[in-house]
Amino acid sequence: xxxxxxxxxxxxxxxxxxxxxxxxxxxxxxxxxxxxxxxxxxxxxxxxxxxxxxxxxxxxxxxxxxxxxxxxxxxxxxxxxxxxxxxxxxxxxxxxxxxxxxxxxxxxxxxxxxxxxxxxxxxxxxxxxxxxxxxxxxxxxxxxxxxxxxxxxxxxxxxxxxxxxxxxxxxxxxxxxxxxxxxxxxxxxxxxxxxxxxxxxxxxxxxxxxxxxxxxxxxxxxxxxxxxxxxxxxxxxxxxxxxxxxxxxxxxxxxxxxxxxxxxxxxxxxxxxxxxxxxxxxxxxxxxxxxxxxxxxxxxxxxxxxxxxxxxxxxxxxxxxxxxxxxxxxxxxxxxxxxxxxxxxxxxxxxxxxxxxxxxxxxxxxxxxxxxxxxxxxxxxxxxxxxxxxxxxxxxxxxxxxxxxxxxxxxxxxxxxxxxxxxxxxxxxxxxxxxxxxxxxxxxxxxxxxx
Numbered sequence: 117x118x119x120x121x122x123x124x125x126x127x128x129x130x131x132x133x134x135x136x137x138x139x140x141x142x143x144x145x146x147x148x149x150x151x152x153x154x155x156x157x158x159x160x161x162x163x164x165x166x167x168x169x170x171x172x173x174x175x176x177x178x179x180x181x182x183x184x185x186x187x188x189x190x191x192x193x194x195x196x197x198x199x200x201x202x203x204x205x206x207x208x209x210x211x212x213x214x215x216x217x218x219x220x221x222x223x224x225x226x227x228x229x230x231x232x233x234x235x236x237x238x239x240x241x242x243x244x245x246x247x248x249x250x251x252x253x254x255x256x257x258x259x260x261x262x263x264x265x266x267x268x269x270x271x272x273x274x275x276x277x278x279x280x281x282x283x284x285x286x287x288x289x290x291x292x293x294x295x296x297x298x299x300x301x302x303x304x305x306x307x308x309x310x311x312x313x314x315x316x317x318x319x320x321x322x323x324x325x326x327x328x329x330x331x332x333x334x335x336x337x338x339x340x341x342x343x344x345x346x347x348x349x350x351x352x353x354x355x356x357x358x359x360x361x362x363x364x365x366x367x368x369x370x371x372x373x374x375x376x377x378x379x380x381x382x383x384x385x386x387x388x389x390x391x392x393x394x395x396x397x398x399x400x401x402x403x404x405x406x407x408x409x410x411x412x413x414x415x416x417x418x419x420x421x422x423x424x425x426x427x428x429x430x431x432x433x434x435x436x437x438x439x440x441x442x443x444x445x446x447x448x449x450x451x452x453x454x455x456x457x458x459x460x461x462x463x464x465x466x467x468x469x470x471x472x473x474x475x476x477x478x479x480x481x482x483x484x485x486x487x488x489x490x491x492x493x494x495x496x497x498x499x500x501x502x503x504x505x506x507x508x509x510x511x512x513x514x515x516x517x518x519x520x521x522x523x524x525x526x527x528x529x530x531x532x533x534x535x536x537x538x539x540x541x542x543x544x545x546x547x548x549x550x551x552x553x554x555x556x557x558x559x560x561x562x563x564x565x566x567x
Contacts, residue, residue, distance in 0.1 A: 129155040130164035130199075132185065135172025137357065138324050139205055139228075141275040143170050146204070146231055148265050153235045162192050166238060167199040171207035173290050173461065179211045186219050200224075200241050204231055206294035210463065212249045220247075227251035228295055229280070232261040263305045267312045272509045272539050273353075273522070274318040278306050278341060279325030284360060286387075287398050287465040288427060288458065291326050298327060303336040307344055310351075319539060320353035320507055321345060328356045329363040339367040346375045352541055353507060353524075357383045361401045364409045373416035380417055381451075381525045384409070385425035389444030390437035393430050397466075403444065410448060421525055423452035428484055429477030430458045431469035438480050445487050451495050451525060453488045457481050496549045503559065504529065506544045508537035528553045 129150050133143045146168065147157045158164055169185050172178060182203060189201060202224045203215055209227035216225060223241045226234060230250040237248050269275075281296045282289070310321055323341060325331060331338045338356060345354050354377045361384060371378055384406075388394055391402045413420050426441060445453065457477045460467040471477075506529045508521035519537040521529045523544075530553055531537070531544055537558075544556040 126154045126156050127165035128158040128160075128163055129166040129168065130158050130161045131168040131170055132161070133170045134181075135170075135174060135205070137275050137322065138277055138280070138326070139170050139172055141277045141324055142205070142228060142231060143168075144269050144275075145262060145265070145267070146170070146234060148268050149232065149234055149262075150238070151268075152265070153238060155238070161189075162196065164199050166202065168202045168204055171203060171205035173206035173210050173294050178207050179214070182207050182211075182215065183219065186221060190221055200238060202226060202234070202237065204228065204234075206290065209251050209294040210290065212251045216247050216249055222247065224248040225251065229258055232258045259299075259301050259305065263302075263308070267309050268316065269313060269318070270316040271318060272507065273320040273322065274313045274316075275322050275324050276306065276309060276313065277301070277324045278338070279328055279331045282326045283330075284327065284362070284400060285398060285465075287396070288430065288461065290461040290464055293463050295326055298330055300331045300333040303333045303340065306341060310345060310348070314348060314350045317539065319350060320355070321351060323354070323356040325356075326358070327360045327363060329359040329365070329368055337365065337367055339365070339371045342368075342371045342375055342378055346377050351377060354378045355381070355526075359384050361386070361399075361406050361409055369409075369412055369416055372413055372420060379524050379526075380419040381421055381423060382413065383423040383425075383452075386444065387425060387427050388430060388433070388437065389441035390433070393433055393437050393441075396432055397427075397430060403440075407447075419524075421451045422448055423526075424448075424450050424454075426453060426455040426484065427458050428455055428481045429472040431466060431471055433472055433480075438484075442484055442487055445484065445491065449491050449495070450488070451492060455481060455484055455488065496554065499527075499546045499549065499554060501546065503543050503545050504554075504556070505541055506531075506556075507541045508539065510538055511536075523554075530555050531558055533558055 131143045131146060133139050155166055167189055169182060171182055193199060200223050201221060203222055204226045205228055208225040212225035215222055224237050224247060226237060227250065230252055233250050237250065240248060279300045281298045282291045283298045285292050313321060329338050342354055345351050386406055387397060387399060389403060394402060410422065504523040506521040506523050508519045510520055512518040512520050512530065517532055517534055519531055519533055523529055529544055543559040545559055546554050546556040548555050
């Protein structure tokens with residue numbers, strides 16, 4: 117009887133997540149927190165008692181997209197009881213006042229450093245039905261409180277935030293204003309949460325931070341976390357993202373040689389191939405420094421490959437600057453790259469600088485992405501008939517006996533198998549590829565089965 121009453125008291129929460137892996141981590145932690153007040157996650161957005169939009173402010177028109185999403189929620193619940201609607205994340209931090217002023221349907225906005233307060237906010241809304249804004253930078257308090265809440269993520273591959281915020285102040289970037297200054301979590305708390313993820317079944321951990329390699333806590337660096345995870349037998353793979361070239365320290369570079377579980381793909385944003393543009397961006401490194409890091413890493417680990425980010429047509433970029441960026445892409449041969457035309461972010465120093473003509477910018481982006489696609493195509497062609505080691509994460513939804521995994525370089529891999537592959541590392545011979553996925557066959561009797 118008591119259990120039946122408890123079940124009736126439980127409510128449902130739905131989270132729509134935009135943006136980076138850190139937002140995905142935050143959304144999972146919000147679900148962990150709200151379980152304390154009897155909110156259970158649902159994948160059906162129209163049955164939620166609490167609806168959260170976890171936002172990202174990096175891309176163009178981010179605030180406009182949030183208002184579009186609010187409109188969709190209003191439409192979905194037109195003939196239903198209104199859910200508690202909360203906007204979280206970086207748009208909430210940057211534009212909270214505007215959201216609450218413009219859209220009375222929103223019950224609260226909570227910045228990314230304050231979501232530890234979400235249970236109190238929900239309870240206040242349930243009792244008083246008032247709008248709330250919590251956008252203080254409370255990152256220390258946030259992690260102090262989160263350490264007492266178990267991470268229930270049970271995926272094979274899990275994210276673990278170790279650092280937040282940024283002190284670099286690149287002129288185009290909104291992160292220092294939405295996530296605050298750099299803050300590193302306690303080293304022991306990180307390992308404790310890693311143990312929780314392992315006990316839940318995770319065998320791959322990706323360490324997250326706005327500047328993940330800027331991590332520093334009680335004389336511990338990112339490399340110390342990697343070495344500690346390397347010793348855990350249940351862990352098969354370690355990754356970290358996103359890095360800043362300025363913080364690629366010698367000890368971290370050595371870890372790429374020493375740690376066999378540290379995957380040989382490094383996402384190292386460069387943004388431009390021109391020293392002049394990098395200086396204008398306030399990136400705090402030049403091309404020589406970047407290439408030196410690449411060369412040393414290749415020397416330490418010949419298997420390593422690279423991914424990067426590029427901003428095309430940054431204000432003041434000339435044809436010569438742009439050509440240097442194209443040449444850098446050809447020189448390093450990034451196997452993955454993310455490139456966008458510069459779009460000004462409100463509140464950043466680059467917001468009021470005269471932009472490159474949009475038609476010129478579009479042509480440059482098209483040319484650059486053509487080069488990047490050709491490099492990626494050549495890379496994938498070489499994978500055919502090669503063997504890759506794949507960690508399988510899940511069964512493909514609505515596909516009989518198809519399994520999804522990723523190889524060491526984060527390439528999505530799909531195979532057919534009558535056996536359950538989830539959580540296993542297997543050798544796969546690649547047969548073909550598409551734009552985003554590679555397809556192969558399990559090598560039977562290879563004796564390469566996960567421990």
